[in-house]
Amino acid sequence: MTRIVEQPAEGPKRQRPQGPVARSAEVLARAGIGPARVEAELLAAHVLAVPRGRLLLADGFTPEQLAGYEELVSRRARREPLQHLLGSAAFRYLELAVGPGVFVPRPETELLAGWGIDRAREVLAERGEVTVVDLCSGTGAIALSVAHEVPAAAVTAVERAAPALEWLRRNAAERAAAGDRPVEVVAADVTRPGLLAGLAGRVDVVLCNPPYVPEGTVVGPEVAGYDPADAVFGGPDGLAVIRPLVDRVAELLRPGGAFGVEHDDTHGEAVPALLGVGGRFVGIEERHDLAGRPRFVTAVRAGAPTA
Numbered sequence: 001m002t003r004i005v006e007q008p009a010e011g012p013k014r015q016r017p018q019g020p021v022a023r024s025a026e027v028l029a030r031a032g033i034g035p036a037r038v039e040a041e042l043l044a045a046h047v048l049a050v051p052r053g054r055l056l057l058a059d060g061f062t063p064e065q066l067a068g069y070e071e072l073v074s075r076r077a078r079r080e081p082l083q084h085l086l087g088s089a090a091f092r093y094l095e096l097a098v099g100p101g102v103f104v105p106r107p108e109t110e111l112l113a114g115w116g117i118d119r120a121r122e123v124l125a126e127r128g129e130v131t132v133v134d135l136c137s138g139t140g141a142i143a144l145s146v147a148h149e150v151p152a153a154a155v156t157a158v159e160r161a162a163p164a165l166e167w168l169r170r171n172a173a174e175r176a177a178a179g180d181r182p183v184e185v186v187a188a189d190v191t192r193p194g195l196l197a198g199l200a201g202r203v204d205v206v207l208c209n210p211p212y213v214p215e216g217t218v219v220g221p222e223v224a225g226y227d228p229a230d231a232v233f234g235g236p237d238g239l240a241v242i243r244p245l246v247d248r249v250a251e252l253l254r255p256g257g258a259f260g261v262e263h264d265d266t267h268g269e270a271v272p273a274l275l276g277v278g279g280r281f282v283g284i285e286e287r288h289d290l291a292g293r294p295r296f297v298t299a300v301r302a303g304a305p306t307a
Contacts, residue, residue: 014060079221101163103231105141214238255303268294
């Protein structure tokens with residue numbers, strides 16, 4: 001008796017990642033994007049739903065996946081932000097949802113966040129509790145990093161722009177669902193008097209990455225075409241938000257409380273000078289990024305620390 005063995009139907013033919021990724025890296029390099037190979041791999045890993053480190057072990061692209069991948073590469077070559085295409089941005093230990101309407105957090109801001117996290121830990125060790133406020137929060141990158149890395153911290157995130165608030169609330173909800181202490185989200189203009197009046201004189205650490213690029217400054221196509229202008233540009237001299245912000249921070253901080261604010265690399269003297277007016281802040285220190293450029297200023301609210 002002849003035995004008939006049925007052969008499984010063949011699935012869609014898959015194309016190994018190496019070829020498409022190499023071709024895509026060339027496309028991105030010609031568009032002036034670097035590191036082109038890294039971005040081509042990140043997009044491929046996104047489409048194939050595998051970690052980038054396991055990309056070469058993946059089964060390969062189906063025809064539909066390959067078409068989707070090539071479309072993403074084409075959009076990136078037109079300078080749509082990589083983070084918009086991936087739907088997320090890495091910041092310290094977090095992956096945050098990003099997209100149109102919110103400023104994409106930059107690696108440089110991790111330095112400010114790290115400084116604030118260290119201060120929060122110091123206060124927590126000394127006082128047993130710590131209150132942190134993140135102004136101009138955007139995606140919530142700073143606030144949510146503090147909440148993630150200093151679990152006992154009471155954190156408030158303040159944002160004015162409605163589109164950015166949607167992303168902030170989404171990220172805050174996702175981090176809370178993941179087990180982090182919930183961050184309070186407040187819709188407010190950080191330059192207006194009476195900001196967070198209930199916290200006046202009680203905050204231990206205030207952090208802020210405000211809009212600070214002087215108007216007329218030439219910025220990259222990803223910034224010019226996709227980041228909200230009101231999250232990038234800070235008036236003619238770049239200080240339109242920082243200038244009134246100093247007063248609001250002085251009202252919020254307890255004596256001995258710490259303040260850190262990111263600024264344009266042309267503001268290495270201007271922002272420390274603003275903080276020095278009136279004797280409300282001491283210990284004013286300009287801090288640099290990894291490239292040695294002025295990046296953020298830190299200071300301490302004058303007065304004897306409260307118990």
